[in-house]
Amino acid sequence: MKNIIIASTSTIHGTAYLEYLFDELKLFYNDIDDILFIPYARPNGISHDTYTEIATKGLSKIGRKVKGLHTFQNPETAIKEAKAIFVGGGNTFVLLNELYKKNLITSLKQTIKKGIPYLGTSAGSNICGLSIKTTNDMPIVFPKSLNALGVVPFNINPHYIDVDTTLKHMGESRETRINEFHKFNTQPVIGLREGSWLKVDDGSIKLKGTLNARIFEYNKEPYEIETETELNTLK
């Protein structure tokens, strides 16, 4: 049993926080009112309280209540007893580091495998992959491992962005970076453009949203897939 939304971003340009996902989230959270929010990724370094307020305001628009994991005495128990989980974006290293430090990786995995709805955006999506070695984030802290939840059998690259051939900046393109990843690692990587998400439903993993995604497999030319493509054989 798995019930996961792995979203490239929380927000697409010109819309409110999570707004593009509201229709999907109404179905996803269905009759669940209370959502456990994990604010550890701290975008812009904001506090857990401030971040939880943002999530609370966002999900109140579809009538859901949110409680921050940081407000529980025992975060492990809170995860085990959660009816639904939302892990927001920010810095993936900061998020994973905190999960390791608080010893929450196993309980989070088990809770997801029980079928508890898990929504991840950006950093919260990155950690669904086998490792966070395809994050775009700056390594501002050093977690004890880059291995992640592995609830899908590949890596995620959120905020995927195409090569801009007009750029005069010499930094590497996203595609170059992911190709370099495959000199040292063999698992597939999904480049999820902003506005796309993966919906994991038991054995099915489908691309959702209006855009294509880009798939990078070891020793293969990268290729595009269309929305609604089934990805359950990708590993």
Place this chain on the structure above:
Amino acid sequence: MKNIIIASTSTIHGTAYLEYLFDELKLFYNDIDDILFIPYARPNGISHDTYTEIATKGLSKIGRKVKGLHTFQNPETAIKEAKAIFVGGGNTFVLLNELYKKNLITSLKQTIKKGIPYLGTSAGSNICGLSIKTTNDMPIVFPKSLNALGVVPFNINPHYIDVDTTLKHMGESRETRINEFHKFNTQPVIGLREGSWLKVDDGSIKLKGTLNARIFEYNKEPYEIETETELNTLK
């Protein structure tokens, strides 16, 4: 004694490899013909041989010979006996990981502190800082530590790029990422734009090239410095 060039990039748009640095490098390498090249950062995952050929071709234009560190039986001895060192760009994690695996951090530090000319570009510059926690690269491998050579008392952000307010992509700007760094770390960070370099000469650290650089200090508003600014008090 220190004699270091810390360059944002090897190549600026529309010019040949290292070309914008040729005048500076003629003085820098002065009467030294043989340069030890460290190819470990492997841009695009290319081999050490291929990368060394690129450096050889580049530096041949100012009459210098290059030998790749990977061709020496004992890399530690090669570093200790080098007359000059050049560490090229690529992936900073890959570079640092290899230096740790081969146990070369101490000898590299000592050689630089003896005054042996060290040129770094991009990843090769990043490792001159206190840590590589302000790299832009993807963490495709996991070094045993992110602590770097620390031959300057701050961190480097090479390929620094300004906020583009026309972008509709929601990934974090470079400035946002460095501000997040300062929620967890206190050392200053120099955002070095492509075309800029730092010249370290004994106690002096000067910004070179035609551009400004952006300085990020803990708990301070970021600010611009002009070329030729002396940075030896920044720490």
